Amino acid sequence: MRIPRFPGWTWLVVASLACAGLQAGPPAPQxxxxxxxxxxxxxxxxxxxxxxxxxxxxxxxxxxxxxxxxxxxxxxxxxxxxxxxxxxxxxxxxxxxxxxxxxxxxxxxDFILLGPATDPAHVRGKAAAAALQAVAAGHAVFISRGDNSGTHAQEKKLWAAAGVKAEGQAWYQQTGLGMGQTLAVAAEKRAYTLSDRGTYLAMRKKLGLQILSEGDAALLxxxxxxxxxxxxxxxxxxxxxxxxxxxxxxxxxxxxxxxxxxxxxxxxxxxxxxxxxx
The missing domain is CATH 3.40.190.10 (Periplasmic binding protein-like II)
Known part of the structure; x- marks a missing residue:
């Protein structure tokens, strides 16, 4: 019988596998x-x-x-x-x-504007732009994701529509975090924030925040x-x-x-x- 010309160490591995009756398994999933x-x-x-x-x-x-x-x-x-x-x-x-x-x-x-039940800025029931104007006028704390996400992009468009320059204001705070973490921060500070409805509903029981503005076409x-x-x-x-x-x-x-x-x-x-x- 002719012995294959494997390098010495390779031949030992092949021989060991053969003796053990082992075969190559299926390829790993992509x-x-x-x-x-x-x-x-x-x-x-x-x-x-x-x-x-x-x-x-x-x-x-x-x-x-x-x-x-x-x-x-x-x-x-x-x-x-x-x-x-x-x-x-x-x-x-x-x-x-x-x-x-x-x-x-x-x-x-859709996006929704959330805030504490006490609603210190009196935004409940207002359209999105009017609600943000009320937040700014009342210097109420607003928590932004500030992370260049889709939610953050939409929030910036809403501030522009409201005619408010929020960035740089003492009441405007950015987390740089995802939606769930930002909601947790807003709940802790009893602040206003913008959220997608799905994440809010999934976390609602832990938050103590209420939907104060919704249904605006700008919130799609x-x-x-x-x-x-x-x-x-x-x-x-x-x-x-x-x-x-x-x-x-x-x-x-x-x-x-x-x-x-x-x-x-x-x-x-x-x-x-x-x-x-x-």
């Missing part, structure tokens, strides 16, 4: 990096969806929950494969520069899924990104999104939008 917002994480939605995706496809998802601005920056640098974000103007800039492909609607909920909060452009970043997992995006807009998952939160909170945390016109 990993997929999802950059998304803290609201999808803090609301519990991803805990519902990602295990289903992993079971159905064999991918293993690494979720990085940051502000939309940071998630988009990761996509721009090729550090994520797929993005689930809610900052439409910043998303459009990403698409225009060619860093993302196949941007699709997934769902929406829309989520899209974007695949990172593999032409610009050849090392991204383009196939996995497409599989995850397709999963989010599939009929079954859209039904799950429609029903998510009803049993626990009495109302859905998000509303499905796949296939609808922008």
């Amino acid at each position: 990993s997929l990096i999802l950059a998304t917002t803290t609201s999808t994480q803090d609301s519990g939605l991803l805990d519902e969806l990602i295990p289903r995706f992993e079971k159905a496809t064999g991918y293993r998802v690494k979720t990085i929950a940051v502000g939309s601005g940071q998630a988009l920056a990761m996509g721009r640098r090729g550090e994520a494969d797929v993005l689930l974000v809610h900052s439409p103007e910043a998303e459009q800039a990403l698409m225009k520069e060619g860093s993302g492909v196949n941007r699709r609607l997934v769902m929406h909920n 909060n829309v989520y899209h899924v974007i695949e990172v452009n593999p032409t610009r970043h050849p090392r991204v997992n383009a196939r996995g990104a497409r599989a995850f995006a397709d999963f989010l807009v599939s009929k079954d998952v859209q039904t799950t999104i429609k029903e998510f939160g009803i049993g626990t909170f009495g109302s859905p945390l998000f509303f499905p939008d796949a296939g609808k016109p922008e």
Whole structure:
């Protein structure tokens, strides 16, 4: 019998495996990096969806929950494969520069202005701009995420619409944190803040904050899924990104999104939008 010409140490390993009757196992599952917002994480939605995706496809998802601005920056640098974000103007800039492909609607909920039950600035029931004007006029403490997230971007637009320059004011404080942590800070300080509805409902029992302004068209909060452009970043997992995006807009998952939160909170945390016109 001819002995294969392996290097000495390699032959010892091969021989040992053969004697032990061992064979190479199945390949490790492919990993997929999802950059998304803290609201999808803090609301519990991803805990519902990602295990289903992993079971159905064999991918293993690494979720990085940051502000939309940071998630988009990761996509721009090729550090994520797929993005689930809610900052439409910043998303459009990403698409225009060619860093993302196949941007699709997934769902929406809305932003809400929260504050203590005592409502010292008397904002209850006012439209968003008028409510923020009242906060500023009363020098009431307002807690901002200050993290370039989709929520922070929307908040800055609302301040501009209200004609108020909040940054630099003593009553205006920024956390630099995600939505759940910012809500905790606002609750501790009995302050006002802007939140997406899903995260608030998921944490409501711990907070002691109330919804004081809602329903304004300016408070709409829309989520899209974007695949990172593999032409610009050849090392991204383009196939996995497409599989995850397709999963989010599939009929079954859209039904799950429609029903998510009803049993626990009495109302859905998000509303499905796949296939609808922008």
